[in-house]
Amino acid sequence: MTAPSTAGVLDVDAADLFGLTTALVAVPSESHHEAELADLVEKRLRERAPSLTIDRVAHNIVVRTQLGRDRRVLLGGHLDTVPANGGNDVPTIDGDVLRGLGSADMKSGLAVLLRIAEELHADASRATHDVTLAFYECEEVRDEFNGLGKIFEVQPDLLDGDFAVLLEPTDGWVEAGCQGVLVAKAGFDGERAHAARPWMGSNAIHTASEVLARLADHETDVVDVDGLEFRESFQVVGIEGGVQGKHNVVPDRCTITVNRRFAPKYSPEEAEAQVRELLDGADDIEILQAQMAAPPNLTDPLVDEFVRGLSLPVRPKLGWTDVARFAALGIPALNFGPGDPEIAHTQGEYVTRASIENCYDVLGRFVGVV
Amino acid sequence: MTAPSTAGVLDVDAADLFGLTTALVAVPSESHHEAELADLVEKRLRERAPSLTIDRVAHNIVVRTQLGRDRRVLLGGHLDTVPANGGNDVPTIDGDVLRGLGSADMKSGLAVLLRIAEELHADASRATHDVTLAFYECEEVRDEFNGLGKIFEVQPDLLDGDFAVLLEPTDGWVEAGCQGVLVAKAGFDGERAHAARPWMGSNAIHTASEVLARLADHETDVVDVDGLEFRESFQVVGIEGGVQGKHNVVPDRCTITVNRRFAPKYSPEEAEAQVRELLDGADDIEILQAQMAAPPNLTDPLVDEFVRGLSLPVRPKLGWTDVARFAALGIPALNFGPGDPEIAHTQGEYVTRASIENCYDVLGRFVGVV
Numbered sequence: 001m002t003a004p005s006t007a008g009v010l011d012v013d014a015a016d017l018f019g020l021t022t023a024l025v026a027v028p029s030e031s032h033h034e035a036e037l038a039d040l041v042e043k044r045l046r047e048r049a050p051s052l053t054i055d056r057v058a059h060n061i062v063v064r065t066q067l068g069r070d071r072r073v074l075l076g077g078h079l080d081t082v083p084a085n086g087g088n089d090v091p092t093i094d095g096d097v098l099r100g101l102g103s104a105d106m107k108s109g110l111a112v113l114l115r116i117a118e119e120l121h122a123d124a125s126r127a128t129h130d131v132t133l134a135f136y137e138c139e140e141v142r143d144e145f146n147g148l149g150k151i152f153e154v155q156p157d158l159l160d161g162d163f164a165v166l167l168e169p170t171d172g173w174v175e176a177g178c179q180g181v182l183v184a185k186a187g188f189d190g191e192r193a194h195a196a197r198p199w200m201g202s203n204a205i206h207t208a209s210e211v212l213a214r215l216a217d218h219e220t221d222v223v224d225v226d227g228l229e230f231r232e233s234f235q236v237v238g239i240e241g242g243v244q245g246k247h248n249v250v251p252d253r254c255t256i257t258v259n260r261r262f263a264p265k266y267s268p269e270e271a272e273a274q275v276r277e278l279l280d281g282a283d284d285i286e287i288l289q290a291q292m293a294a295p296p297n298l299t300d301p302l303v304d305e306f307v308r309g310l311s312l313p314v315r316p317k318l319g320w321t322d323v324a325r326f327a328a329l330g331i332p333a334l335n336f337g338p339g340d341p342e343i344a345h346t347q348g349e350y351v352t353r354a355s356i357e358n359c360y361d362v363l364g365r366f367v368g369v370v
Numbered sequence: 371m372t373a374p375s376t377a378g379v380l381d382v383d384a385a386d387l388f389g390l391t392t393a394l395v396a397v398p399s400e401s402h403h404e405a406e407l408a409d410l411v412e413k414r415l416r417e418r419a420p421s422l423t424i425d426r427v428a429h430n431i432v433v434r435t436q437l438g439r440d441r442r443v444l445l446g447g448h449l450d451t452v453p454a455n456g457g458n459d460v461p462t463i464d465g466d467v468l469r470g471l472g473s474a475d476m477k478s479g480l481a482v483l484l485r486i487a488e489e490l491h492a493d494a495s496r497a498t499h500d501v502t503l504a505f506y507e508c509e510e511v512r513d514e515f516n517g518l519g520k521i522f523e524v525q526p527d528l529l530d531g532d533f534a535v536l537l538e539p540t541d542g543w544v545e546a547g548c549q550g551v552l553v554a555k556a557g558f559d560g561e562r563a564h565a566a567r568p569w570m571g572s573n574a575i576h577t578a579s580e581v582l583a584r585l586a587d588h589e590t591d592v593v594d595v596d597g598l599e600f601r602e603s604f605q606v607v608g609i610e611g612g613v614q615g616k617h618n619v620v621p622d623r624c625t626i627t628v629n630r631r632f633a634p635k636y637s638p639e640e641a642e643a644q645v646r647e648l649l650d651g652a653d654d655i656e657i658l659q660a661q662m663a664a665p666p667n668l669t670d671p672l673v674d675e676f677v678r679g680l681s682l683p684v685r686p687k688l689g690w691t692d693v694a695r696f697a698a699l700g701i702p703a704l705n706f707g708p709g710d711p712e713i714a715h716t717q718g719e720y721v722t723r724a725s726i727e728n729c730y731d732v733l734g735r736f737v738g739v740v
Contacts, residue, residue, distance in 0.1 A: 179566065183617045194715070195629040196549065196689035198603045205606045206586035213583045216576035233568045236575040237617050239624065242608030247553045247629050247658065250605055259565040259617050288617065319566035345564070 009040040010047070014115035017108075017360055018098060018353045024107035025091040025100040031080040032145070034059045034137040038079055041135050044114065049121035055158055059137040060147040062158045063117050065130050071302065072130040073367060074161035075116065076148065076322065077109040077337075078139030086347040096353040103351040104339025109167025110135065112338065112360045119369035128368035132161055139322065143291065148322050152329075163302035164326045165363065168317075169339030169351075172358050174307050175317035176334050178324055179230055179261040180293030182271045183237075186211070186256045186282035192243065193250040201250040205241040208254040211281045212236065215258060218278060223263035226298040228316040230263035234278070257288070261318065264293035264327075291320050294327035296334070303332050310362055312336070336362070379410040380417070384485035387478075387730055388468060388723045394477035395461040395470040401450040402515070404429045404507040408449055411505050414484065419491035425528055429507040430517040432528045433487050435500050441672065442500040443737060444531035445486065446518065446692065447479040447707075448509030456717040466723035473721040474709025479537025480505065482708065482730045489739035498738035502531055509692065513661065518692050522699075533672035534696045535733065538687075539709030539721075542728050544677050545687035546704050548694055549600055549631040550663030552641045553607075556581070556626045556652035562613065563620040571620040575611040578624040581651045582606065585628060588648060593633035596668040598686040600633035604648075627658070631688060634663035634697075661690050664697035666704070673702050680732055682706070706732070 009027060012020045029037040038059040045054055045063055053064045059079065081102035091100035098108075113133045120127060136147030143149065151158055168175070188208040193201025220232040241254030258279070262271040268290040279285055296316065297303050307314055317323070317335050326333035338355040364370030379397060382390045399407040408429035415424055415433055423434040429449065451472035461470035468478075483503045490497060506517030513519065521528055538545070558578040563571025590602040611624030628649070632641040638660040649655055666686065667673050677684055687693070687705050696703035708725040734740030 194689060195605050195607060196603060196631045197712075198605050200712070203586075203605055205582075205609050209579070209582045209586040209606075212575075212579045216573075216579035233566060235565050235568050235573055235620055236579075236611075237565060237619060237621060238612030239575050239609055240612075241606075242610075242627065247607050247627060249607060251607060254609065257612065257617060261566045319564060342567075342570070 010044050014118045017111050017356045020111040021108045022091050022098055024110055025103050029079050029081055030083050031138050031141040034079040049117040051121050057151050057155055060151055061135045063133040065120055067127055067130050069130040071162040074132040074164040075113055076134040077106050077113050077167040078136050080137055080140050082140050082345050088347050097350050099350040104169040104349050105344035106167050106337055108338040108351045108356045126368045131367050148325055164331055164333035166322055166335050167337035168321050168335040169337050169341045169344050170335050171340045174312045174314045174334050174336050176296030176314055177264045177294045178317040178321045181291040181320045182260045182275055183289035184258055184275050185286045185288055186279045187284040188254045189283045190252040192252045195248045198250045203250050204254040205251050223265050225264050226296045228296050230316045232263055233261045235259050264295040268292050292324050294324040297332040300332040380414050384488045387481050387726045390481040391478045392461050392468055394480055395473050399449050399451055400453050401508050401511040404449040419487040421491050427521050427525055430521055431505040433503040435490055437497055437500050439500040442531040444502040444534040445483055446504040447476050447483050447537040448506050450507055450510050452510050452715050458717050467720050469720040474539040474719050475714035476537050476707055478708040478721045478726045496738045501737050518695055534701055534703035536692050536705050537707035538691050538705040539707050539711045539714050540705050541710045544682045544684045544704050544706050546666035546684055547634045547664045548687040548691045550638055551661040551690045552630045552645055553659035554628055554645050555656045555658055556649045557654040558624045559653045560622040562622045565618045568620045573620050574624040575621050593635050595634050596666045598666050600686045602633055603631045605629050634665040638662050662694050664694040667702040670702040
């Protein structure tokens with residue numbers, strides 16, 4: 001294992017994608033604390049790609065070519081990371097492997113975007129499409145903070161486009177579409193009584209146990225959309241019942257929180273109806289979160305050009321990503337980026353040199369700079 | 371409804387049991403805050419029953435005759451109440467009904483004890499037994515604070531005796547023995563994973579749901595002891611699972627807390643073994659509370675003299691009471707006091723004049739002052 005170079009984000013040549021990723025990992029940017037990294041990215045772009053249009057909204061930076069091409073491709077990468085985990089905020093290098101927080105999710109993707117911006121500046125004539133590059137904040141936290149969402153809200157024209165690629169870690173695969181999310185909290189009421197005389201009351205936890213058993217036994221579907229198998233999931237993610245600190249009281253309240261990931265065959269309303277059916281027997285149901293799924297759109301011409309034109313392997317995206325935000329606006333979008341999605345958000349997060357270079361090669365060919 | 375008299379604990383004549391109870395209810399004495407009431411009770415006893423031996427241990431007062439009778443009967447009443455509930459800390463009178471916190475549980479019992487002390491002082495020659503009266507603190511809270519327990523620990527000779535009656539509300543019945551209590555917390559482990567990929571982990575709540583269903587379905591027994599039917603109970607009194615504030619995570623921990631009330635046929639060890647069997651499948655089990663049951667002892671000569679000699683109706687005590695503390699020392703004990711046990715600890719707690727007077731009449735006849 002060698003110590004990483006101390007070269008900063010402003011110094012590394014973009015041709016050294018591995019080195020640039022290392023420099024980006026060395027700048028902490030946990031969600032809500034992206035200012036320093038946003039400033040460095042903006043400064044680098046203004047220094048190294050000044051011919052592109054550069055806009056900033058809060059800690060979000062949008063860079064655009066204005067070449068008058070027929071179609072505009074949007075490439076997006078979030079600046080933030082989840083919190084550090086077991087000291088992984090310091091990058092370490094082991095041969096061609098870079099370990100550290102954000103190495104896969106998604107500072108390697110940011111390095112690829114920076115290089116594309118600089119290549120477009122160096123020679124825009126090669127570009128097959130107009131290109132928009134979005135560097136944004138707060139993807140790893142609640143939807144209300146999401147930087148892409150903020151831009152769509154205050155200056156949506158910055159994100160106009162015909163096709164979007166998000167550089168979420170996919171390990172060289174196209175991860176098409178994404179599943180939707182529905183989080184619901186079901187409440188069960190009872191009546192308090194002394195535990196020595198439970199027949200004077202009604203135990204809310206006992207009542208909930210029937211529904212809980214049904215939920216835990218529920219077998220989820222694998223849903224085919226455009227030939228892709230979306231494996232749904234349905235999990236009880238929380239349960240709470242009892243009178244705080246009282247072991248003598250028959251409890252009058254129990255709540256169960258469930259998280260369903262649903263295939264892009266369904267709307268959030270359909271997913272909700274199915275969840276409500278599973279929760280039948282609850283006294284009240286509150287929907288805590290409902291995020292639409294994104295269809296894979298494999299038959300869309302631009303998606304087809306990207307996927308089949310570049311002979312990329314395709315699989316469905318099971319987690320929710322910002323592709324759904326584009327899908328909601330009718331813009332086909334997919335996930336394609338360096339790094340293994342299975343190790344994102346883990347202490348041992350890493351990315352390989354080959355994975356970063358492969359991503360750049362694919363995207364570079366698509367927009368014409370490679 | 372009339373406003374209660376403003377006469378204080380020191381002023382009311384003990385012959386007015388209803389008035390004395392009202393004065394006692396007017397002095398707040400939530401558990402851990404019994405000092406004022408203990409002081410008043412001690413002062414009254416020193417003024418009105420000075421020929422009896424009076425001892426004080428913390429906020430516990432023990433009053434004894436020293437008549438050399440063959441047998442000593444102990445009568446016990448706790449000074450504390452549960453917390454006020456909906457403004458019931460102010461006594462109100464409606465004809466022959468006194469409403470308010472502690473009216474049944476058990477300031478009416480304390481009034482009966484004070485009168486017995488004063489009658490014994492007035493003319494001890496009538497006494498059929500030596501008598502010990504114990505006024506004690508912290509019965510309504512965790513066992514470690516219990517005043518009787520404290521006296522047994524530091525000055526056990528104060529509580530020597532052949533038979534004990536606790537003035538818990540029993541509505542004129544003898545409530546014999548008491549059930550034991552076993553509280554256990556069972557833990558279930560899982561492995562965290564992202565809710566979009568639950569198959570990478572293991573859901574602790576789903577695992578717990580099987581055991582929970584078994585617990586909720588468990589049918590409890592009715593156990594015959596000395597011809598009394600002890601109706602056992604088994605309740606899930608708490609459940610907790612999930613990663614706090616995270617709806618995206620397959621939970622790695624779920625705990626279930628159960629409360630079993632077991633008949634005096636069983637020891638705490640036997641009750642624990644039965645509970646452990648019901649919890650089979652848990653990864654860990656912690657016993658939070660284990661309190662032994664008390665046998666009804668109906669065949670004991672003194673119990674028989676009390677129950678059959680005074681023609682009292684008998685039923686089993688389902689809740690745990692301090693009779694178990696005496697039972698553990700081989701002293702037969704039972705519950706007999708004014709007020710309805712079903713309304714103890716409720717906002718609408720009350721006691722009737724007849725209920726208090728009946729209790730005094732029975733206990734007074736037993737010890738010879740009536």
